[in-house]
Amino acid sequence: MPxxxxxxxxxxxxxxxxxxxxxxxxxxxxxxxxxDIARRLDLxxxxxxxxxxxxxxxxxAICEYNIQQGDKEDAGLFIKKENVVTDAEQIxxxxxxxxxxxxxxxLEMVAESTRNPKLRKAMYEFxxxxxxxxxxxxxxxxxxxxxxxxxxxxSLAIALVALYxxxxxxxxxxxxxxxxxxxxxxxxxxxxxxxx
Amino acid sequence: MPxxxxxxxxxxxxxxxxxxxxxxxxxxxxxxxxxDIARRLDLxxxxxxxxxxxxxxxxxAICEYNIQQGDKEDAGLFIKKENVVTDAEQIxxxxxxxxxxxxxxxLEMVAESTRNPKLRKAMYEFxxxxxxxxxxxxxxxxxxxxxxxxxxxxSLAIALVALYxxxxxxxxxxxxxxxxxxxxxxxxxxxxxxxx
Amino acid sequence: MPxxxxxxxxxxxxxxxxxxxxxxxxxxxxxxxxxDIARRLDLxxxxxxxxxxxxxxxxxAICEYNIQQGDKEDAGLFIKKENVVTDAEQIxxxxxxxxxxxxxxxLEMVAESTRNPKLRKAMYEFxxxxxxxxxxxxxxxxxxxxxxxxxxxxSLAIALVALYxxxxxxxxxxxxxxxxxxxxxxxxxxxxxxxx
Amino acid sequence: MPxxxxxxxxxxxxxxxxxxxxxxxxxxxxxxxxxDIARRLDLxxxxxxxxxxxxxxxxxAICEYNIQQGDKEDAGLFIKKENVVTDAEQIxxxxxxxxxxxxxxxLEMVAESTRNPKLRKAMYEFxxxxxxxxxxxxxxxxxxxxxxxxxxxxSLAIALVALYxxxxxxxxxxxxxxxxxxxxxxxxxxxxxxxx
DNA sequence: GATGAATGAGCATTCATTCAT
DNA sequence: TATGAATGAATGCTCATTCAT
Numbered sequence: 001m002p003x004x005x006x007x008x009x010x011x012x013x014x015x016x017x018x019x020x021x022x023x024x025x026x027x028x029x030x031x032x033x034x035x036d037i038a039r040r041l042d043l044x045x046x047x048x049x050x051x052x053x054x055x056x057x058x059x060x061a062i063c064e065y066n067i068q069q070g071d072k073e074d075a076g077l078f079i080k081k082e083n084v085v086t087d088a089e090q091i092x093x094x095x096x097x098x099x100x101x102x103x104x105x106x107l108e109m110v111a112e113s114t115r116n117p118k119l120r121k122a123m124y125e126f127x128x129x130x131x132x133x134x135x136x137x138x139x140x141x142x143x144x145x146x147x148x149x150x151x152x153x154x155s156l157a158i159a160l161v162a163l164y165x166x167x168x169x170x171x172x173x174x175x176x177x178x179x180x181x182x183x184x185x186x187x188x189x190x191x192x193x194x195x196x
Numbered sequence: 197m198p199x200x201x202x203x204x205x206x207x208x209x210x211x212x213x214x215x216x217x218x219x220x221x222x223x224x225x226x227x228x229x230x231x232d233i234a235r236r237l238d239l240x241x242x243x244x245x246x247x248x249x250x251x252x253x254x255x256x257a258i259c260e261y262n263i264q265q266g267d268k269e270d271a272g273l274f275i276k277k278e279n280v281v282t283d284a285e286q287i288x289x290x291x292x293x294x295x296x297x298x299x300x301x302x303l304e305m306v307a308e309s310t311r312n313p314k315l316r317k318a319m320y321e322f323x324x325x326x327x328x329x330x331x332x333x334x335x336x337x338x339x340x341x342x343x344x345x346x347x348x349x350x351s352l353a354i355a356l357v358a359l360y361x362x363x364x365x366x367x368x369x370x371x372x373x374x375x376x377x378x379x380x381x382x383x384x385x386x387x388x389x390x391x392x
Numbered sequence: 393m394p395x396x397x398x399x400x401x402x403x404x405x406x407x408x409x410x411x412x413x414x415x416x417x418x419x420x421x422x423x424x425x426x427x428d429i430a431r432r433l434d435l436x437x438x439x440x441x442x443x444x445x446x447x448x449x450x451x452x453a454i455c456e457y458n459i460q461q462g463d464k465e466d467a468g469l470f471i472k473k474e475n476v477v478t479d480a481e482q483i484x485x486x487x488x489x490x491x492x493x494x495x496x497x498x499l500e501m502v503a504e505s506t507r508n509p510k511l512r513k514a515m516y517e518f519x520x521x522x523x524x525x526x527x528x529x530x531x532x533x534x535x536x537x538x539x540x541x542x543x544x545x546x547s548l549a550i551a552l553v554a555l556y557x558x559x560x561x562x563x564x565x566x567x568x569x570x571x572x573x574x575x576x577x578x579x580x581x582x583x584x585x586x587x588x
Numbered sequence: 589m590p591x592x593x594x595x596x597x598x599x600x601x602x603x604x605x606x607x608x609x610x611x612x613x614x615x616x617x618x619x620x621x622x623x624d625i626a627r628r629l630d631l632x633x634x635x636x637x638x639x640x641x642x643x644x645x646x647x648x649a650i651c652e653y654n655i656q657q658g659d660k661e662d663a664g665l666f667i668k669k670e671n672v673v674t675d676a677e678q679i680x681x682x683x684x685x686x687x688x689x690x691x692x693x694x695l696e697m698v699a700e701s702t703r704n705p706k707l708r709k710a711m712y713e714f715x716x717x718x719x720x721x722x723x724x725x726x727x728x729x730x731x732x733x734x735x736x737x738x739x740x741x742x743s744l745a746i747a748l749v750a751l752y753x754x755x756x757x758x759x760x761x762x763x764x765x766x767x768x769x770x771x772x773x774x775x776x777x778x779x780x781x782x783x784x
Numbered sequence: 785g786a787t788g789a790a791t792g793a794g795c796a797t798t799c800a801t802t803c804a805t
Numbered sequence: 806t807a808t809g810a811a812t813g814a815a816t817g818c819t820c821a822t823t824c825a826t
Binding site: 027121151161167191 | 319354369
């Protein structure tokens with residue numbers, strides 16, 4: 001019994017991607033059944049195959065989607081206020097909000113990327129972009145005098161991104177977000193203080 | 197010879213665990229077949245079941261094993277030299293050496309821990325231990341005057357561990373270890389400079 | 393305009409049958425998708441169901457169609473010239489032309505007929521008709537003195553049809569048509585010579 | 589619950605092949621479920637996959653098996669007695685006995701061979717062998733004076749094989765074996781008479 | 785009438801687990 | 806103890822069929 005909604009294909013595709021993100025995040029890629037994803041949307045298994053040619057294809061679409069979402073984000077998000085020290089907390093919240101719920105899928109993506117070269121390449125490129133973006137922020141802070149002129153912007157950017165990622169892992173293990181945020185703030189303050 | 201037998205059993209168990217770590221790291225938990233693990237040891241599938249009652253049981257044993265290995269590590273490893281700044285690089289290498297090859301399994305463990313409360317608890321406790329250990333290091337640096345008296349040792353410890361974990365993720369994505377190490381050193385130097 | 397409409401319907405039905413014959417011949421009944429047939433005609437899958445209630449129904453329609461086509465053929469086709477010996481080659485070509493492209497579908501029909509009693513009955517009846525027709529030809533040759541008065545017209549007719557069918561199988565296996573034709577001619581000549 | 593019979597792998601393989609021949613003959617390749625074959629042998633689906641890596645692989649094994657069985661047959665089977673005319677019936681029975689029950693699978697094989705070049709090649713080569721064997725028989729008859737010195741042995745051989753194949757098709761359609769045999773005998777007698 | 789999106793039964797294949805040897 | 810043949814539940818994917826538009 002076809003439903004024949006007038007919804008655009010692209011919209012349905014996105015809905016499926018959303019549902020799949022939830023499922024993959026909850027159960028992991030391998031343990032998620034196509035039917036699980038379908039049921040979340042009150043669709044039948046077969047319908048998903050009208051939009052994605054395989055489970056892997058769907059996963060890759062999610063990866064692309066997540067990466068593109070990252071691209072779309074406001075480039076000023078990371079470090080935009082004048083006073084990094086007082087805004088460290090705000091920055092953390094900003095990043096968190098934008099990643100909302102994607103941590104676990106990201107984890108799946110990282111795990112999968114160790115086996116799928118194409119995905120690894122895409123994720124690597126994404127990371128490079130994020131690094132560049134963060135590095136820009138760090139550079140502007142250098143120019144603003146918050147950090148020393150000779151600070152290694154590239155390395156600090158990598159470290160900041162890694163720090164955030166590591167805190168995301170913490171969260172998954174049950175570390176309270178308050179503790180994470182405090183760690184983030186403490187480190188950022190120390191960094192600013194030390195590199196200025 | 198019950199002792200010998202039991203030692204023998206324990207040895208085989210550990211061998212299986214080692215082989216499983218390699219397999220899980222390479223292929224991921226779900227995609228690793230019991231047969232793959234068996235073949236690495238020139239054992240038969242059935243034999244593994246003499247030592248572990250299920251695939252999940254084996255995975256949990258690996259988790260326990262990894263966590264215990266962490267415990268056994270020299271508590272002075274993290275920050276033992278007087279001069280943290282000049283030894284930052286050395287510290288990074290030390291940690292790396294001790295984690296050698298376990299990054300990917302750790303990733304699997306984290307992913308699995310989001311579904312398995314028992315595992316999550318174990319990993320959380322492990323992280324707490326690591327945090328405490330690192331915190332001790334940070335505290336001793338505070339006492340030695342390398343860091344300010346009012347530095348938040350707990351938070352900085354969390355941040356340092358998170359930083360390291362994030363760099364491990366970077367590695368999996370193909371970020372060069374040189375870049376990672378530079379990021380680590382840059383951050384540590386900034387931190388030391390800023391918090392002192 | 394009911395007549396026009398009905399003629400139109402009949403035309404479409406025949407077009408679908410033609411397309412289905414091609415598809416079934418190429419891919420086999422089971423592996424042919426309704427969509428394949430539809431696409432050959434720039435129709436949608438659903439449209440075929442307006443003319444045939446199921447895939448099986450369509451296949452059965454093809455069978456009927458093929459059987460009826462056989463019926464419509466000029467009854468004089470098989471052996472019409474006076475001199476069977478010199479015309480053997482011509483006869484082979486005549487049959488081939490009339491069966492053009494239907495060999496493979498016929499094969500599918502035979503295979504299917506072993507499971508579908510209704511189809512088997514229809515095909516059996518068709519064969520009986522063909523046999524009768526060929527037998528008529530053989531009889532006329534007996535009357536004309538080309539074959540002995542006591543020749544077993546029925547059996548020779550069955551054999552001739554079987555011979556042709558067997559050569560059709562050869563063709564499918566890649567035996568050259570030249571070789572097949574030579575075999576046909578050699579056998580016919582021998583038969584005529586021997587039975588006269 | 590493993591059965592762990594001591595039966596040799598090769599024997600089991602052959603049993604599976606036999607069961608598959610029956611199933612494929614009865615239901616056709618596409619409609620035969622792996623489970624059907626397994627159930628015939630009181631095996632589980634999975635077991636078949638221990639011996640054949642896929643359904644197609646099993647089918648191909650059957651093809652090979654059938655072709656090899658043909659090779660093994662007594663080369664003198666076809667025409668061995670002095671008097672072809674009186675023994676025509678016997679010859680037909682001989683061939684039938686040796687093909688016992690394989691007609692339908694052969695049909696499946698021919699159908700499949702139109703899509704599978706590897707199979708087509710194998711079947712073509714098999715036919716060539718059969719042709720050669722029959723041709724030898726025809727030649728010996730020529731030497732024995734049963735057929736004219738200038739008879740086209742190759743073509744007659746092809747025709748004889750085709751005749752037999754065509755009668756096999758008849759059988760599948762429900763033509764009585766008696767009628768088929770009569771046709772065979774009538775044609776052979778006519779041929780011998782005509783070509784001598 | 786025509787369409788093609790949606791459905792879901794159906795099936796090939798995999799692999800953790802068992803247990804007779 | 807060790808083995809590996811056997812099992813069968815589980816699941817990705819296909820495709821004939823339906824029906825809202």
